[in-house]
Amino acid sequence: MTPGDPLTLCINTQTPLVQLLTNPGGADSATSRPTELSELKEGVDYRISPGGVTRMVLPLVRRLQAEHVLDDVHWVALNPSGPRTLRLGSLTLHNVGLERERMAGYGHVKEAIWGAVHGLEAAQGAEELLWTEHYSEYAYYNRASAETIQKLEKTVDFDAFYVHDFQQLAVGHMLNTLKPKIFRWHIPFDDSMIPEEWRSWLAAYFNSYDMVVVSARRYLDSLKAFGHTGKVRKMYPYVDPADFSTPSEEVVRAAALARGIPENSPVLLVVGRMDPMKGQDRAIRAFAPVAARFPEARLVLVGNGSFSGSKGGLGLSKSARWRAELEALVAELGLGTRVVFTGHVDQLELDCLYERAMFTILPSVQEGFGLVVVESWLHRRPTLITDRAGIAELVEHGRNGLLFDPEDMAKLADQMTELLTDDGSRRQRLGQAGYRTSSKCTVGSAARLEEKLLRDVTGG
Amino acid sequence: MDLTPYLLPLLIFGLTVALTALLSRLAHLVVEQAMSQSNPQVAAGAALLASVVIWLIGAVVIIQQLGISPDILLLVVGLLGVAALLSLREQLENYGGKYFSDIYSPYKVGDSIRFREHEGKVIEINAMTTILLSEDDHLIAVPNSMFMREVVVNTTPQAWRELTFPVSIGGSVDLAAFEGGVLRSLSKLRTRLDRRFPPVITTRSRTPLSTELTVTVMIRRPEDREAITLEVNKRIMEARGKAPPTPPKAAGDGRGEPPATPPPGTAPPP
Missing domain, CATH: 2.30.30.60 (SH3 type barrels.)
Structure with a gap:
């Protein structure tokens, strides 16, 4: 490889880029021929997995391939029910299988790590967890991912390995290679929250990478305070603005009515998977006094489970439990139909809901970054943003968003009221300023940083 | 043309080779089993030696059957051995030193x-x-x-805590399953091990035939070192014996249910 040559990259994530909805032609069953996605219909035969990581990495790969920064790209991910290999243009997707019986153990440990990093009390006792059967399943999955990559490497001479998200942390150590390994940590990292018994374990695995990338300056500082001496870089997550559209007023109206949202009701929109950490309960509690004053207002909650909670994924039931709790809370507060649960929506409907929203809210208790804020900004919608999100460092309170402490629901209620009573000029200013800020989180701006990252670690 | 005079010796030759192969494999397994509590590398070395000895005996028998005096072969092997020992003495010492340092130093x-x-x-x-x-x-x-x-x-700080075990597994063994088995088995020793560090398996090198690994554990008390070494060795060998081969590359190989079509509105969002 000479400097400037296109790079061959291996990407590893937990969530697969593509989930098949059908099994067209017994995909990949008896032969080793990869399933060509170009022969299938998106939305009918398959869908691109929603979620921050896949949504971020796919446009990046497409752009860098178009710019000849990347040529051959292989994407290895967990997909218990998918065929072994799929092709999406010049991207090859490799699915790692995991038997159902191993899934629960893996999911258990993954949730525990996630909880520990987010400072959840339930995650205590982590030291014990490292010696359980569940932990051996977690190691099994990471090793199976690493082995899939190693087998690929026999035929593909990769320039680098780009491993995404905390679930895959151990993969770096398990990859026996001299090639550079990059790890992208997508969730928050607060040194003060890491349980003592997890520190050595985490540190050892972080050290197996040549570069660690985090989503905000605060996480970078925290990782250094944690004692990580390796290379760390901050890079904001990003979306591809081309993925978002502005539907006509008629389509927006029809989409809202289909969800039972009356024509003139102000809509307060929360987008995020059903998870206690996403703080939907905060938004509902703050909304209760607001709803009393503005009976027409509707709080719309968009989102369902993640890949982990889906039937085709890990089948964890956290999201269903959380939704039931939220519905009980809505009933308890007497909010009835004023809170709308949409579940998962497709991109067009999501665009409609953003357009329909008066403003959006990110009420997360902890949030690695908060790409939904960027989505809201792309629709020029003002946002109320938890100060615990990584994206908060891009927000200047009162200029491109309003920040709040997710524990202070009275303040959140005040901010909701503030925007609901505004004559529109403030909302417009916030939305416009947000739109300008969104340029820092688009694939266009990120492509150069990602290219530099890849060139730096590969020396090419 | 009557081929009988040639066929019989050929048949005996073939049977002898097959029997030697069988006995060699048997000797390998017996020695490996007998040394299951020893260091895996020593056990593997001894098993290989047993195998080679059986093959040498087999070679002598085969040569005899072919009507050639085995004395010449034995003499040549012996002389070559002595020559090698004399000329490569230092290198062999160093190689031996390396072999034993891997295991015991x-x-x-x-x-x-x-x-x-x-x-x-x-x-x-x-x-x-x-x-x-x-x-x-x-x-x-x-x-x-x-x-x-x-x-x-x-002089490495706390060097006594760390025990590293070299392990060689067959190239066809499912490494993920082997690792899972080692972790499960070693978890039984957790009260004697440093709880903050679960065992770590590191791949050192691999060929189509074998994968060289190390298993690292951290102990809590220096006086447990020898006992833990023996026990961990034994458990690694057991896990190696139980590890299944890598699953074949085909769909539907126990990788969960077939793709489910989720009902509208229940697809997994972020």
Whole structure:
């Protein structure tokens, strides 16, 4: 490889880029021929997995391939029910299988790590967890991912390995290679929250990478305070603005009515998977006094489970439990139909809901970054943003968003009221300023940083 | 043309080769099993030796059957052996030193050690020498055989805690399953091990035939070192015996349910 040559990259994530909805032609069953996605219909035969990581990495790969920064790209991910290999243009997707019986153990440990990093009390006792059967399943999955990559490497001479998200942390150590390994940590990292018994374990695995990338300056500082001496870089997550559209007023109206949202009701929109950490309960509690004053207002909650909670994924039931709790809370507060649960929506409907929203809210208790804020900004919608999100460092309170402490629901209620009573000029200013800020989180701006990252670690 | 005079010796030759192969495999398994509590590398070496001895005996028998006197073969092998021992004495000592240092010496690449007047970080252990990097950036090459005769001090902090076990598994063995088995088995020793560090399996090298690994555990009390070494060895060998081969590359190989079509509105969002 000479400097400037296109790079061959291996990407590893937990969530697969593509989930098949059908099994067209017994995909990949008896032969080793990869399933060509170009022969299938998106939305009918398959869908691109929603979620921050896949949504971020796919446009990046497409752009860098178009710019000849990347040529051959292989994407290895967990997909218990998918065929072994799929092709999406010049991207090859490799699915790692995991038997159902191993899934629960893996999911258990993954949730525990996630909880520990987010400072959840339930995650205590982590030291014990490292010696359980569940932990051996977690190691099994990471090793199976690493082995899939190693087998690929026999035929593909990769320039680098780009491993995404905390679930895959151990993969770096398990990859026996001299090639550079990059790890992208997508969730928050607060040194003060890491349980003592997890520190050595985490540190050892972080050290197996040549570069660690985090989503905000605060996480970078925290990782250094944690004692990580390796290379760390901050890079904001990003979306591809081309993925978002502005539907006509008629389509927006029809989409809202289909969800039972009356024509003139102000809509307060929360987008995020059903998870206690996403703080939907905060938004509902703050909304209760607001709803009393503005009976027409509707709080719309968009989102369902993640890949982990889906039937085709890990089948964890956290999201269903959380939704039931939220519905009980809505009933308890007497909010009835004023809170709308949409579940998962497709991109067009999501665009409609953003357009329909008066403003959006990110009420997360902890949030690695908060790409939904960027989505809201792309629709020029003002946002109320938890100060615990990584994206908060891009927000200047009162200029491109309003920040709040997710524990202070009275303040959140005040901010909701503030925007609901505004004559529109403030909302417009916030939305416009947000739109300008969104340029820092688009694939266009990120492509150069990602290219530099890849060139730096590969020396090419 | 009557082929009988040729067929019979050929048949006997074939049977002898087959029997030798069978006995060799049997000897390998018996020795491996008998040494299951020893260091895996020593056990593997002994099993290989047993196998080679059986093949040598088999070769002598085959040669006899072919009507050739085995004395000449034995003489040639013997002379070659003596010549090799004399001419490669030092190299063999170093190689032996390396072999035994892998197994018994309490240092590894990355450790800081002191040997005579030399001190430095071990950066390489090759077949002949151990290379140290001194604090003043000098490379010090110490013949491996020296480590078998001299006192070596491992100055790495808490070096006594770490036990590293070299393991070789067949190239067809499912490494993920082997690792899962080792972790499950070693979890039974957790009260004797440092709870913050679950066992770590590291791949060192691999060929189509075998994968060289190390299993690292951290112990809690120095006096447990020997007992834990024996027990961990035994458990690694057991896990190796139980590890299944890598699953074949085909869909529907126990990788969960077929793709489900989720009902509208229940697809997984972020």
